[in-house]
Amino acid sequence: MLNLDDRVKRYKVVGDVRTVLVIDDDEALRLLIHNILEPDYLVFDAADANGALEQIVASDFDAILLDHHLGGRSGLDLLVELREDRKVDSAIIFMTSDTSRDLATQAFRENADDFIGKPINRQLFKYAVSEALKKRDTQRQLQQAVAKAEIDEMKNLIIALASRELHTPLIPLIGLSSALYKQNEADTLDKDVLSDGLKRIAEAARQLNEIIGDILEVAAMNKGAQPLQREDTNLRTLIEGLRLEFRDAAEDKGLRLFVTMPDGGHSLFVDGKRLVQAMRFIVDNAIKFTEFGTVEIGLSYGVDDVVFFVSDTGAGIVPEYTARLFESFEKVDMKSGMSPGLGVGLYLCRRIVETMLGGTIEVESTFGRGSRFQIRIPKPPPA
Numbered sequence: 054m055l056n057l058d059d060r061v062k063r064y065k066v067v068g069d070v071r072t073v074l075v076i077d078d079d080e081a082l083r084l085l086i087h088n089i090l091e092p093d094y095l096v097f098d099a100a101d102a103n104g105a106l107e108q109i110v111a112s113d114f115d116a117i118l119l120d121h122h123l124g125g126r127s128g129l130d131l132l133v134e135l136r137e138d139r140k141v142d143s144a145i146i147f148m149t150s151d152t153s154r155d156l157a158t159q160a161f162r163e164n165a166d167d168f169i170g171k172p173i174n175r176q177l178f179k180y181a182v183s184e185a186l187k188k189r190d191t192q193r194q195l196q197q198a199v200a201k202a203e204i205d206e207m208k209n210l211i212i213a214l215a216s217r218e219l220h221t222p223l224i225p226l227i228g229l230s231s232a233l234y235k236q237n238e239a240d241t242l243d244k245d246v247l248s249d250g251l252k253r254i255a256e257a258a259r260q261l262n263e264i265i266g267d268i269l270e271v272a273a274m275n276k277g278a279q280p281l282q283r284e285d286t287n288l289r290t291l292i293e294g295l296r297l298e299f300r301d302a303a304e305d306k307g308l309r310l311f312v313t314m315p316d317g318g319h320s321l322f323v324d325g326k327r328l329v330q331a332m333r334f335i336v337d338n339a340i341k342f343t344e345f346g347t348v349e350i351g352l353s354y355g356v357d358d359v360v361f362f363v364s365d366t367g368a369g370i371v372p373e374y375t376a377r378l379f380e381s382f383e384k385v386d387m388k389s390g391m392s393p394g395l396g397v398g399l400y401l402c403r404r405i406v407e408t409m410l411g412g413t414i415e416v417e418s419t420f421g422r423g424s425r426f427q428i429r430i431p432k433p434p435p436a
């Protein structure tokens with residue numbers, strides 16, 4: 054077998070050659086696969102799951118050939134980790150001498166592209182690899198087309214809604230500041246009028262800033278994922294921080310804002326900044342859509358996950374609407390444009406929770422009585 058550097062050099066000449074990683078503890082089989090696939094493919098190999106993961110983290114393979122019996126760990130288990138946790142979108146072909154239907158069904162269920170029984174047949178094997186690659190290429194093209202269409206649609210929506218929303222706070226900003234200026238010039242400016250005017254200008258400027266922030270956030274998210282910063286995060290501090298951040302807003306509306314947490318210190322290995330960002334959207338909504346009563350922020354523990362929740366005694370949401378709630382630019386009162394905001398908060402929140410934190414978000418609501426939003430974040434498996 055050539056060493057890695059030699060192979061890369063050799064294939065650089067060929068140009069756009071596809072890369073394949075073979076994960077199998079049987080050295081003879083690895084050699085055989087090299088022999089079958091080279092020189093049409095650039096083949097790398099690993100004898101176990103750890104060796105494979107190191108290579109997968111370092112480079113993006115077009116196809117992965119995965120043996121089920123890997124010594125310490127089963128191929129199926131590794132398949133789940135690759136697809137679910139590491140979001141690997143290479144073509145994955147599952148290989149095993151155990152050709153039971155059950156195993157094949159499980160492999161397909163976990164998103165394997167093909168299933169090959171051992172001993173392998175040269176011709177069929179080569180054909181299977183090329184077909185799996187074609188299938189993945191089609192899927193990738195489709196995803197790119199959908200993403201592009203979504204971005205185009207998103208751009209139009211951003212322009213339409215931004216122009217509408219930006220107007221609302223701009224009108225008092227322009228009107229009030231010029232009125233105050235004129236009164237000041239004419240020496241007729243009353244101190245109370247000035248103070249009230251400045252307060253309203255500051256509020257309008259804050260609203261503008263929030264809308265611009267939302268637009269930038271949507272744009273940034275549609276560009277691609279930002280790196281995660283996972284660390285041991287103190288959840289008590291995180292929830293308390295949220296309460297302090299929203300204390301004045303709740304007080305201004307006469308709402309009681311309180312925290313519910315089980316006793317003791319709580320820590321979770323998570324990107325705390327992103328989690329706070331996601332929670333902010335739902336606390337902000339709870340206060341915005343509640344006129345009387347309470348807003349509760351809290352956490353509880355499930356077997357495999359930590360549940361962060363925000364409950365309110367506010368307007369509630371009609372059941373027909375709950376399915377669309379997390380889509381971008383959706384507002385119940387879209388037509389009347391009654392409440393401030395672009396209608397992107399919950400969309401951004403879901404994107405953060407699902408794509409960055411690997412969690413889920415759900416809502417329970419009774420129209421006229423209140424709502425409860427829950428973010429579930431899986432606990433990392435014990436080391």
Ligand SMILES: Nc1ncnc2c1ncn2[C@@H]1O[C@H](COP(=O)(O)OP(=O)(O)OP(=O)(O)O)[C@@H](O)[C@H]1O
Nearest residue numbers: 338339342369383384385394395396397398399424
């Ligand atoms: N706690 C809640 N109670 C009642 N209705 C809610 C609640 N949270 C969200 N909604 C409804 O869901 C819609 C979408 O919420 P979302 O946070 O996405 O947008 P928004 O708050 O209107 O605007 P933005 O968050 O962009 O400032 C809201 O307009 C509102 O109709």
Ligand SMILES: [Mg+2]
Nearest residue numbers: 338394398399
């Ligand atoms: Mg909102």
